[in-house]
Amino acid sequence: MAEVNWYVVHTYSGYENKVKANIEKTIENRHLENEILEVRVPMENVKETRNGVTRETQKKLFPGYVLVNMEMNDDTWYVVRNTRGVTGFVGPGSKPVPLTESEIRALGMGGGSEPAAEAKTKVIFDCEKGDTVVVTAGAWEGTTGLVTAVNPQKQTVTINVELFGRDTPVEISYSEVKKR
Numbered sequence: 001m002a003e004v005n006w007y008v009v010h011t012y013s014g015y016e017n018k019v020k021a022n023i024e025k026t027i028e029n030r031h032l033e034n035e036i037l038e039v040r041v042p043m044e045n046v047k048e049t050r051n052g053v054t055r056e057t058q059k060k061l062f063p064g065y066v067l068v069n070m071e072m073n074d075d076t077w078y079v080v081r082n083t084r085g086v087t088g089f090v091g092p093g094s095k096p097v098p099l100t101e102s103e104i105r106a107l108g109m110g111g112g113s114e115p116a117a118e119a120k121t122k123v124i125f126d127c128e129k130g131d132t133v134v135v136t137a138g139a140w141e142g143t144t145g146l147v148t149a150v151n152p153q154k155q156t157v158t159i160n161v162e163l164f165g166r167d168t169p170v171e172i173s174y175s176e177v178k179k180r
Contacts, residue, residue: 002071004037005098006109007080008090013064015085016041020066022083035076038069042107049174050126065090067107072096125150125157125174133159133177140170144180 011019020039027036042061047054066086070076077096080086089096099107127133127147135143145159148169155174160167 002073004069004071006104007068007070007072007096007098009066009068009080010087010090011064011066011085012087016060016064016066019083019085022085023066023068023080026079026083030075030079032076032079034071035073036068036070036079040067040069040109042067048126049178051179053178054175061107067099072098125152125155127157127177127179132180133157134180135159135172135177137176138172140172140176145170 009019020041023036023039027033027039043058044061045056046059047056068080070080077089081088088094091097128150129147131147133145133147135141135145140161143161145161147157147159149158151157151171154171156171157174157177158169158171159177161170162168
């Protein structure tokens with residue numbers, strides 16, 4: 001068996017799952033299970049907080065792209081390239097370039113075809129600088145404050161609260177505030 005690598009396939013936006021299903025069906029019909037090992041649409045868990053309500057959804061990590069773990073040869077190239085919804089492989093001209101080991105590790109896929117360690121979780125917060133928020137939990141529960149800074153990396157907001165007659169900046173987690 002030749003070398004198996006991960007390749008990135010460009011698709012029409014919104015067709016990622018359809019392309020994945022079509023490639024998997026073709027693998028089954030043409031008995032290419034030993035040449036095309038896996039097809040993935042990388043997803044991430046996203047926590048969205050809107051008006052104090054947090055919900056978790058899944059979003060595509062790379063809209064318009066599908067990852068394929070396969071042995072590159074004329075048959076597999078033809079099958080993937082001619083799947084409905086595929087616009088081509090990522091690489092110069094018509095030459096597909098496999099992902100490097102560091103790129104594969106960064107995606108949490110390790111080497112080969114083992115499953116991703118854990119889905120990444122990102123929180124989307126609907127407040128911005130200048131908004132008024134109410135603290136819903138913690139030491140400052142019930143306090144109203146003006147957002148002076150939002151830190152997506154730490155998933156916190158800094159608000160001004162009145163303490164001893166003067167405005168004092170306080171850093172609070174996204175999950176402890178809701179927009180007023």
